Amino acid sequence: MKTIWILVLVVFYNGISLNGVATNVPARPPFVSIGALLSFNSTIGKVAKVAIQAAVDDVNSDPSILGGTKLRIAMSADKSGFLGIIEALKFMETDTVAIVGPQSSVTAHAISFVANELQIPLLSYSSTDPALSSPQFPFFVMTARNDLYQMAAIAEIVDYYGWKEVIAIFGDDDYGRNGIAALGDKLAERRCKISFKAPLTPAATREEITDLLIKVALTESRILVVHTFSSWGPVVFSVAQYLGMMGPGYVWITTNWLSTLLETDSPLPAGTLDDIQGVLTLRMYTPDSELKRKFVSRWSTLTSGTTAYGSNPMGLSTYGLYAYDTVWLLAHAINAFFDQGGNISFSNDSRLAALRGGSLHLDALNIFNGGNLLRQNILQVNMTGVTGKVKFNPDGNLIHPAYDIINVIGNGIRRIGYWSNYSGLSVVPPETLYSRPPNRSSSSQKLHGVIWPGQTAQKPRGWVFPENGRHLRIAVPSRVSYCEFVSQVPGTDKFAGYCIDVFTAAINLLPYAVPYKLIPYGDGVTNPSCTELVQLITAGVYDAAIGDIAIITNRTKMVDFTQPYIESGLVVVAPVKKRNSSAWAFLQPFTGQMWAVTALFFIIVGAVVWILEHRLNDDFRGPPRRQLITILWQVTCNIICSLIDCSEMVPPHFIFSIFFQILSQYLSFLIYI
CATH class of the missing domain: 3.40.50.2300 (Response regulator)
Structure with missing residues (x-):
């Protein structure tokens, strides 16, 4: 019995009973x-x-x-x-x-x-x-x-404003390279791309940053994404301000390193604030709650006697x-x-x-x-x-990723909207949208107005014509005939004409820059072969061609053509001459030879009619004068009636045909009498 009690005590000592199970x-x-x-x-x-x-x-x-x-x-x-x-x-x-x-x-x-x-x-x-x-x-x-979501937010911002190319400035380490690789993937999903990558070593000097930003300024895109560290991120904007790259036309978007700097070291020095005016930055979104408010209220007590830089108080990021x-x-x-x-x-x-x-x-x-x-x-x-x-999702990432989108204005910041992986861009807090069905239609994507660099509210175009970009080599036929379509302006390297006007209008509609150079093809004395010109495009001599180049089968097998913008159909080409119009203008096309041939056929037809009708028709008998008049009249009436009957006319014209036949029979009767 003692042994049993000892065992019971051991069980209670080494374990606990949960729901009746030890x-x-x-x-x-x-x-x-x-x-x-x-x-x-x-x-x-x-x-x-x-x-x-x-x-x-x-x-x-x-x-x-x-x-x-x-x-x-x-x-x-x-x-x-x-x-x-x-x-x-x-x-x-x-x-x-x-x-x-x-x-x-x-x-x-x-x-x-x-x-x-x-x-x-x-x-x-x-x-x-x-x-x-x-x-x-x-x-x-x-x-x-995860920065994967941050890059998705930046890609949606770029797409929301209709830009297609961005420049990435980043630290050349695992953090920077992998982040920009994720940005490239997210941009590609929206048919956008990174046109130029500008890596900086983690220990980059001001001179190295200056050299890199000069290269950036020579490119065509004006949408710059800065993914770096807060330690030397402000130096990038200081150099950009010195180079005049913080003015109108530029768009600067940073990852959340800038919002961290603004929260922790607030207020920033006046010079630093001047350098980042109009910049967009992201901040990891945290919903307002009682727990958050209590911790924020404790922060000043927790950091008493602690400073971030110099005498500035250390803020909570x-x-x-x-x-x-x-x-x-x-x-x-x-x-x-x-x-x-x-x-x-x-x-x-x-x-x-x-x-x-x-x-x-x-x-x-x-x-x-x-x-x-x-x-x-x-x-x-x-x-x-x-x-x-x-809470973590099956991929090991926190659920409900979301970011604040912040615009730096004046001495502070202004939140222009939110991004969440659930519904994209919105001006409504993300937790409000979680109770609704996800909606990523273009009409539901909204942000408040932005003050862009240069203190302008107008959305920048996002690109300029690059100074060092490769120009497209576009051939233009140097024609002798039909100069209204395309021709070279005498004494210059410029071209004019209807085809040039269409090309220029199409270029101006593009949302990005397309640098090009028009190159004449031909000697200007004879019309060049358009087929040979098309072959030079396939050979890489030219990138494209502009002109009145006919779209034929063998050419379509070599290159792609635009949709035809000149539709002529079946036409007759004739010189335009001014002529004096009169009641007898219809006789002007008839020449002497044509009158002679017409008279000859008139006589031949009359002779044939007389031969066929003389033996059977009494109207073709009698004195020679009467027979001749009858022949001429019958031939004339038959020719007029044949022309009217054989033509494709509307019904009212058949009335005239019947009228002429009755009139001819009546005149024949008068002549016979």
Whole structure:
């Protein structure tokens, strides 16, 4: 009996009874170690450091979140390149179950391979490179908005205003290149494209930026997308202002680095604000809520004594909100991990153990045994934070991606609309649209008015004729005849004519620049062969041709023709001469030879009629004078009646035909009498 009671006590000691089922749950540890990789000298890093520490304190102060377990966080500098990788490896030498970060997408690419091997989840609120969300990095969790959606928003803005080509200015690293590649794909979906890519090294100097922007100014597009870092992004606009590229006709669109700078370092210096007037930028959308308002009201207390640059107070950016929610997301996942029987334990990696003895001590890196379970719980979290609903879709991205579209005006900013992956561009907050059916028709896409660079409200055309672009070589036949269609103006290299006017009108209707050069084809003495001209187009000598070139079968097999804009049909070409009109003008076409031939046929027909009628018809008998008059009259009447009867006339003319026949019979009767 004592043995039975001992067993019962052991069961109650090692487990709890849930819904009548006994479940063994290990005792929770007093602390769980997590890490954070931050760039302390950056705008994002300074805000994130305060937000992450505040989130850890809030989680630890609420026993209901982790059941008495507390988070122990260690922060380290997310340095660039190789040093950033080393800092991440230091965390993984300890019993760290997850890492908040890294802040840099470049570092995230490198240590994600290590995270896959050691099964330690990485939760980054700022590494938004679209390539990081691929199945190649299962242990990398993006807790902010994927840049894939940001590029989709920019592509829809470009398409909304009717532009077709943009210029991309970006940092030449993984973050910049992958972001611009995503932008190119999204533009291609809307029949737009990146016409010129302008990469800048992460450590670009002002001179290098100046040289690059000079090349940009010589191109045709005036729609510029800047995808870079807030550290040297303002220098781009400073140089652009110096080069006169912030005036009318230009359109500048930036990714959310500029809105982060405006929020964190507000107010910006007057010189910086002057450089970005009229710029459009994006900001990750966070709906208004009670949780958000409370955290924003706490921010001044949390940052007391902390400054961003000099004496400017450090503002709260959306990255700070996402960093705060990332810690809460991890806390909920760890709680679910413990509820499912998860245990914090590590084991040696057999593949790394083979490297034992080296000075790098890689064998000190251990595999987190519960890494897969924790990762699954992270992706299954469904909570409401300061950024709104926090839940992942099957692709591993946060649901309901949306952005504010901001226009920099004067000393502040103005929101001109929203973009959401649900309904596109709108002036209505995205959460209002989620209750309605998705509507992406062109009529539903709306934005408020924009003040463009140069303080103009008129939408820029978006392109100019480039200074260094390749000109289309367009051949123009140097004709001798029909100069009204196309001809070269004497003494110049210009052309005039109806075909040139049609071509110029079509060029002016295009929404982009088409530089071209008209080149004469022919010696100007004889008409050139249009077939040979078409063959030169296929050979690459010319890009196109303008002129009255007939569309015939063998030519259509070699080149494409426009729709015919001259329709002549069946015509008779005759010289235009001024003649004096009179009642006898109808006799003018008759020449002497024609009168002679007509008289000869008249006599021949009369003779034939007399031969046929003389033996049978009494009217053709009698004196020679009477027979001659009868013959002439019958021939005349028959010719007139035949002309009238054989012609294709309307019914009223048949009345005249009958009248002439009656009149001829009556006159014959008078002559006979």
